[in-house]
Amino acid sequence: xxxxxxxxxxxxxxxxxxxxxxxxxxxxxxxxxxxxxxxxxxxxxxxxxxxxxxxxxxxxxxxxxxxxxxxxxxxxxxxxxxxxxxxxxxxx
Amino acid sequence: xxxxxxxxxxxxxxxxxxxxxxxxxxxxxxxxxxxxxxxxxxxxxxxxxxxxxxxxxxxxxxxxxxxxxxxxxxxxxxxxxxxxxxxxxxxxxxx
Numbered sequence: 036x037x038x039x040x041x042x043x044x045x046x047x048x049x050x051x052x053x054x055x056x057x058x059x060x061x062x063x064x065x066x067x068x069x070x071x072x073x074x075x076x077x078x079x080x081x082x083x084x085x086x087x088x089x090x091x092x093x094x095x096x097x098x099x100x101x102x103x104x105x106x107x108x109x110x111x112x113x114x115x116x117x118x119x120x121x122x123x124x125x126x127x
Numbered sequence: 128x129x130x131x132x133x134x135x136x137x138x139x140x141x142x143x144x145x146x147x148x149x150x151x152x153x154x155x156x157x158x159x160x161x162x163x164x165x166x167x168x169x170x171x172x173x174x175x176x177x178x179x180x181x182x183x184x185x186x187x188x189x190x191x192x193x194x195x196x197x198x199x200x201x202x203x204x205x206x207x208x209x210x211x212x213x214x215x216x217x218x219x220x221x222x
Contacts, residue, residue: 036169036205037166037167038168064166066166066167067167072166073166081143082141093202094204095188095204096188097202100188101145101202116202118146118202119151120140121137122139122140123137124134124138124153125135126134126135
C-alpha cells in the first residue's frame with residue numbers, strides 16, 4: 036500500500052463491465068512528507084475521498100478485491116484503489 | 128519481502144472494512160547497508176513493530192491473506208512479519 040493525494044475526479048461514461056458506478060480519482064502518489072513519488076495515476080474510490088485528501092491506496096490485484104466489496108460484483112478491471120483517508124502520519 | 132525501517136504510524140478513521148483493527152505503519156525500504164532505498168510505503172503491522180525498528184515486510188497479497196485468514200477478498204498487499212535483529216553481510220562483502 037502507499038500514500039497519495041487526491042488531485043481530482045475522472046469522469047468516464049463508457050467503462051468496461053464491472054466498473055459501472057465506480058468513482059475514479061486522479062491521485063498523486065506521495066511519501067510520508069507528502070512529497071510526490073512517481074506519476075499521477077487513476078484509482079478507484081472505496082471510501083468517498085475528495086480532492087485534497089491524503090489517502091492510502093492498494094495496487095495490483097488487491098485493488099480489484101477492494102472494489103469487489105464496494106460494488107458486490109465478481110471481478111473488476113482495476114489496478115489501484117483508494118482504501119483509506121489518512122488523518123495523520125507520525126514521522127520520527 | 129523487503130527489509131525496511133519503520134518511519135511511523137498512520138491514522139485513518141475512514142477505511143475499507145478489511146483494515147479494521149489493523150495497525151498501519153509507514154515503512155522505508157533499506158539497502159544491505161541500512162540506507163534508504165526507494166519510496167516509502169504503507170504496511171499493516173503483524174509483529175508489534177515500533178518507530179525506528181528494522182523489519183521484514185511481506186509485499187504480496189496472497190501471503191498476507193494467508194496470515195490474516197479473513198477469506199480471499201482482503202485488499203491488503205503489505206504486512207510487517209518480522210523484526211530484524213541483525214543483518215550480516217561482511218562475509219559476502221569480503222569474499
